[in-house]
Amino acid sequence: METLDKYDIAILRELQAEARLTNAELAQRVGLSAAPCWRRVRALEEAGYIRGYHAEIDRHKIGLGVLAFVRLDAERNTGDLTLAMEQAIAQIPEVVSCHYISGTGTFELQVVARDLDSFSQFARTVLLNLPNVKDMHTSFSLGEVKAGGALPLAHLGPVRPVVRGAAA
């Protein structure tokens, strides 16, 4: 699995948009017959291009009205302390994502909570009690302009729709 050809790209695109496509439907959309299409999907999974398949759940429907962007600054910035902090953060369910941002020891988190009260309590009792935390800055999402996190694939190649039997 060295490089991706147009079929692989098309498969990634389709599965990123709609992971529960049947193999038959997927094959038709990318312009392949079922067997080779299925083999490619398997190869993409095994090579690690596809890390998994997930249902996207509506945050608001399950009562998580608050999405906060939190920046945590670390007190000190040695490898050990940072690692311990990372491990502690990664285990918190309310933390939806966390990235290490810079050599100065800042983490950018996305945190969900039921409401502002709930967030506030969470921030005080959990986030600020993490080891090695110096400071915290929070911004709240007031509106989702774009969500879903689908990655662009256009850079992988000229992504013309694949039409079966069409000459180049």
Add this chain to the structure above:
Amino acid sequence: METLDKYDIAILRELQAEARLTNAELAQRVGLSAAPCWRRVRALEEAGYIRGYHAEIDRHKIGLGVLAFVRLDAERNTGDLTLAMEQAIAQIPEVVSCHYISGTGTFELQVVARDLDSFSQFARTVLLNLPNVKDMHTSFSLGEVKAGGALPLAHLGPVRPVVRGAAA
């Protein structure tokens, strides 16, 4: 679909973790037989709890080495201008997510790019050319401490594993 019971919660949890489960396997895991399990999945989809199913693609494997957190400040903050800005942002493939942050007109974006050069060019030619942009602040992810964005479900109820036939 007023409220979720323990079966619904279990279904959401399993499908969030692994969307391509067969219905038979899912039913077994949540402690239901196939037909009612499948009916519930359908109901959850139709009620909007499940917004879709997506393959998670490895950003690095497809050559997107850079993930940036970008804050865009709007020049002026009227409804029309903000809306136009939002619509422009939402259409940019490299923008993986975008949230409106505060009444002062700040947007928090996640942007992917091949490398720093590529990001830099993208920022100059696309982001800074958006209508109504005043200012831009960028932080780069140096490490994914936690990713995937799975929502916590524990607040929906005491989430004991459902065991078939086990008395409470």
Add this chain to the structure above:
DNA sequence: GGTGAAAGCGAGGACCA
């Protein structure tokens, strides 16, 4: 790499408790 075909199993619906 691609196609086509065969076998086994799950999806999806009807119906009962």
Add this chain to the structure above:
DNA sequence: TGGTCCTCGCTTTCACC
């Protein structure tokens, strides 16, 4: 509501081009 049965179509794996 959950459980059972039944049928169709898909998945998955052949062998072969």
